[in-house]
Every structure is written in structure tokens, then in C-alpha cells.
Amino acid sequence: MSVQERKQRERAERERLIVATARELAEQQGWDAVTTRRLAERIEYSQPVLYSHFRGKREIIGAVALQGAAEMAAAVRAATSAANGPRERVAALARAYLDFAARNPAVYDALFQLDGGLAYAREDTPAPLKDAFAALLESLGEVAGDGVPPGLFTEVFWASLHGLATLSRAERLLPEDAARRVELLVDRLAVV
Amino acid sequence: MSVQERKQRERAERERLIVATARELAEQQGWDAVTTRRLAERIEYSQPVLYSHFRGKREIIGAVALQGAAEMAAAVRAATSAANGPRERVAALARAYLDFAARNPAVYDALFQLDGGLAYAREDTPAPLKDAFAALLESLGEVAGDGVPPGLFTEVFWASLHGLATLSRAERLLPEDAARRVELLVDRLAVV
DNA sequence: CTCGGATCCTAGCACCGCTAGACAAGGAAG
């Protein structure tokens, strides 16, 4: 039995290697550069090995996305728990979110721009995604304002952050005003 | 000379055909289905003809984007000019923007999701793009609030709309709350 | 020691964006 266990362990280890390598490659050269050939070469296996772990490239993107969702949730919680008062907590959340998106563009793309084959905003949404949304909701819910459902408010605030994240990275906004945009957004949206 | 003029006219006409066909194909089956082969087949010319009009696929996307920018600007202006009062004008703008994005997903992608080789938020930004931003600014500037630069406010409001547009189309938001999200956004961001 | 299943690789498919080079049409020059 021990032999099978070892093999399973090795298999899981290789799967981690695939995901980590895909993420690394995407972060270095963009997702376009993550081809099955290059990925296979980097992990020092042949292409078909990838398909024994994942159905296809899409699932690999999805795996990176799930990893990223967990990290983003952690980053957001770390930032909010270090802040005092609802207003400052929301500002910290916004900064942490945008900072995560800017520092991990490939992961952010995997989460929200590319098709990783994941279901969002549904019952069968994977746990890490639900939890990332929950992390936002924890701090945003307390500034939703009277009569506004926390979930609805979180969706709006999140969408605004997402818009800022994607448009500024695509160089469609003036780069020098980034901080002031966040200030304005928090000031207006959050009810304190 | 008349012969050359006729040829120029025919050339311009064919270029319009290429852009229109690319847009149509993208709207029907998504941009992934817009391959140079399929596009060439649809316009009943061979592939290289495309490259005598555009540098490559990216430039074709850019051409669709410019066309879309003009239409979006017109749609936004039509909606705002029919509304009374700043608050209602902004609400009409938001609805028109999101409606345009929902009705023309491929064009919206060409504008803001894909790489069409266009420069944004710069001096050499093509006129239609500048004008589309101007169309937003005309109505949003009057609700920026004291001490907030209209351009900055427009960027934030636009980013929020963009976030709502992309996330809802990617099915990352609850579909039934679309209208309430817009209400909330306008209520909070606009100073009336 | 042999057998059989698991594991992995080579080779290849159909498609992609893009381009070199052949070829035909048509006006200009002799």
C-alpha cells in the first residue's frame, strides 16, 4: 500500500508544480505565453502529462484562479483587521484589493478576466471563491447603509474596484490619480 | 483619374465590409470565432487581402472599437439629452452605458477587453475614444461635487460602470439585481 | 520469471496568424 501512497503523493506534488509553473510563467510573460508546450517543457514532462491532471488549459487557469482567490481573501482580511473603524477598514480593503490586482496581474486575470471554467455567484461556486466574496462582505457589509442589502452593496463596491483595477492596468485611466480615485470611491460609496 | 477614384472607392467599400463582417461574426459567435480564414471566406476574398487593409487581426479589432466608440457616445448623448435634471441625467447615462455593453458585447470587448492596438487616456488617443469619454464627462461633470475634478469623477464613475458591465456579463454577479445596483451606484456617487 | 496494468512519450491532427512568391489583368509606352 505504501507504494501507492508514495505515487499519489508524487502525483499531487506534480500537480502543484504544474499550477505553480503556469502561474509563474503567466506572471513573467503573460498568459499568452503559457502554452501547453512551454509549460510541459518547464516541468520537464511531455505535453500529455498535463492532460492527465487537467482537462485542458482552461482547467489550469481555473486552478491558478482558486489559489489566487484564497490569497486575495487572506490579503483583504489582513488589511481590514489591521484597520480601526469602518471607514478606515473599507479604505484599507480597497487599497489591499487594488494592490493585489496590481502585484499579481496574471492571477487577477485568471480570476476575473479569463475563462477558467469556474462558476461564480451560484450554489456550486467553489469554496475559495465564495470565501473571497465573504471576505469583502465582512467589511463592506457594515457600511452598506440603511435599507441596502449587504450583498448588493458588496457587489457594487466590488464591481467598482474591479473596474478601477482592470482599466488602470490596461492604461485606460490617468496613472497619476490612482490614489485619489480610491479616496473618492470610498468617500462616496461607504456610509459611515 | 476617374478610374483611380473608382478603385479607391471600391477599396474603401471593401474595408467597411471587412470591419462590418468582423463585427457581425464577433457578435454572433464571439471574437474567438473571428479568425482571418473565416473572415476572408465571409467577405469572399483570400486571407492576404485582409493584410492589405490592416496590419493584422489586432488592427481589425481596433477598427471595430472605434466604430463602437462613436456609437456609444451617440447612445449616451441621446439618453442624457432626453432626461431632465442632473440626477436623472446621470441615471439615464448609466442605464444607456450598461445597455450598450449588454446589447453589443463584442463591440464592448473590442473597446475595453481586447487589445486593439489603440492608445487610451493620452494625447494621441484617437478622436472617437476621446469623444466617447467627453460624452460621459458632459453629464457626469455636473454631479462631481465641490472640489472634485470632473475628469477624476468621470474616471471613477466610468470604472464603476465598466466593472458592472464586465462582471455581470461574465455571470459573476447575481443577474436579478442589475437595476438595483445601478440605482445604488448613482445615488451614492452623484452629488445632486 | 513472467504477466498485466499503469505511466509516459513520440508523433500527429486540425486549426491559428501571417507572408513569400507565382500569376493574371490592365493601362502606358513604343
Add this chain to the structure above:
DNA sequence: CTTCCTTGTCTAGCGGTGCTAGGATCCGAG
């Protein structure tokens, strides 16, 4: 009228993509 040359278009092909069929090899079980 013939020749030439430009202009326009096409066929064919290059190197790449995601993905897979089928053969080889390894290794534990009996």
C-alpha cells in the same frame, strides 16, 4: 498592335496553438 510593367489577388506554406491516439517502457503482483 504588341510589349512591358505595375497593381491586385491567390495558392501554398511557415511556425505556432490546444489536444489526442497509439506505442513503448517500467514495475509490482502472482
